[in-house]
Amino acid sequence: xxxxxxxxxxxxxxxxxxxxxxxxxxxxxxxxxxxxxxxxxxxxxxxxxxxxxxxxxxxxxxxxxxxxxxxxxxxxxxxxxxxxxxxxxxxxxxxxxxxxxxxxxxxxxxxxxxxxxxxxxxxxxxxxxxxxxxxxxxxxxxxxxxxxxx
Amino acid sequence: xxxxxxxxxxxxxxxxxxxxxxxxxxxxxxxxxxxxxxxxxxxxxxxxxxxxxxxxxxxxxxxxxxxxxxxxxxxxxxxxxxxxxxxxxxxxxxxxxxxxxxxxxxxxxxxxxxxxxxxxxxxxxxxxxxxxxxxxxxxxxxxxxxxxxx
Numbered sequence: 001x002x003x004x005x006x007x008x009x010x011x012x013x014x015x016x017x018x019x020x021x022x023x024x025x026x027x028x029x030x031x032x033x034x035x036x037x038x039x040x041x042x043x044x045x046x047x048x049x050x051x052x053x054x055x056x057x058x059x060x061x062x063x064x065x066x067x068x069x070x071x072x073x074x075x076x077x078x079x080x081x082x083x084x085x086x087x088x089x090x091x092x093x094x095x096x097x098x099x100x101x102x103x104x105x106x107x108x109x110x111x112x113x114x115x116x117x118x119x120x121x122x123x124x125x126x127x128x129x130x131x132x133x134x135x136x137x138x139x140x141x142x143x144x145x146x147x148x149x150x
Numbered sequence: 151x152x153x154x155x156x157x158x159x160x161x162x163x164x165x166x167x168x169x170x171x172x173x174x175x176x177x178x179x180x181x182x183x184x185x186x187x188x189x190x191x192x193x194x195x196x197x198x199x200x201x202x203x204x205x206x207x208x209x210x211x212x213x214x215x216x217x218x219x220x221x222x223x224x225x226x227x228x229x230x231x232x233x234x235x236x237x238x239x240x241x242x243x244x245x246x247x248x249x250x251x252x253x254x255x256x257x258x259x260x261x262x263x264x265x266x267x268x269x270x271x272x273x274x275x276x277x278x279x280x281x282x283x284x285x286x287x288x289x290x291x292x293x294x295x296x297x298x299x300x
Contacts, residue, residue: 028292033183033199033271049183049287054266056294061263068260079258080294108229110218113211116204121183121271137199142178144206144230 003111003125004104006143007133012122013038014047020086024052033121036099036134037088043124043131045092046099052091055082101126102135108143111135153261153275154254156293157283162272163188164197170236174202183271186249186284187238193274193281195242196249202241205232251276252285258293261285 010030014023016039023035027049034048056079061067100114100123115123125133163186164173173185177199184198206229211217250264250273265273275283
């Protein structure tokens with residue numbers, strides 16, 4: 001089983017210039033730990049779901065989390081509005097995890113070695129420098145646990 | 151919407167003394183970014199999926215990832231055997247992310263603030279010091295994007 005065959009069935013990729021809300025929707029809909037951000041089909045960075053969550057929190061609450069408690073439920077209901085007008089590029093952390101990049105013909109042990117070393121929840125699968133898929137850590141475990149019927 | 155209502159429908163919790171393979175199966179089956187490890191029903195640590203992936207890789211390959219390429223497919227097929235005989239406690243990283251712990255009545259903004267600050271992919275929801283649920287970052291985004299129909 002090669003990396004390309006291990007890749008997720010759904011897109012876990014978002015372009016740098018896409019609206020931030022698109023990234024949030026992809027993460028939510030497919031329950032992903034993060035997305036691979038691309039720049040002209042080349043993998044560029046990893047956007048962890050916890051980083052997108054960060055943007056649901058007003059800056060003054062990030063600075064003083066105890067303020068979150070005094071915000072009303074109404075505020076909480078409109079948390080996602082904070083993503084309006086932002087792009088995926090605006091969300092990428094400056095100190096985020098390094099993106100794991102693997103080749104389409106890498107084996108499961110090669111993918112696991114790279115993912116583990118970078119402590120990254122996902123790996124971009126590339127062929128001729130272009131992204132052809134994404135493997136999450138949980139997908140890799142799924143493949144490892146069922147080697148004979150996938 | 152309070153933290154307890156936001157929690158996942160399935161267990162994302164594993165006791166410290168459970169077999170390591172149980173943690174791998176939970177992560178794989180529910181496609182989780184990580185699990186909350188408990189000690190007598192109290193949240194103790196976070197076990198990221200990428201950390202479990204690390205144990206699929208033989209030590210000599212962790213030290214020299216280029217060796218992974220020369221391992222045959224047969225080796226790759228038995229990667230999960232490396233978890234045999236280990237417990238969840240054996241897998242917990244010494245330098246892992248700090249576990250986010252929230253109260254059952256915290257709001258979405260409070261949960262988001264804590265999760266974002268700790269860069270943790272999941273939060274343990276506690277009531278009277280005992281774990282009552284787990285919220286993943288993607289679940290939180292799902293809740294934020296659909297405030298009115300969940």
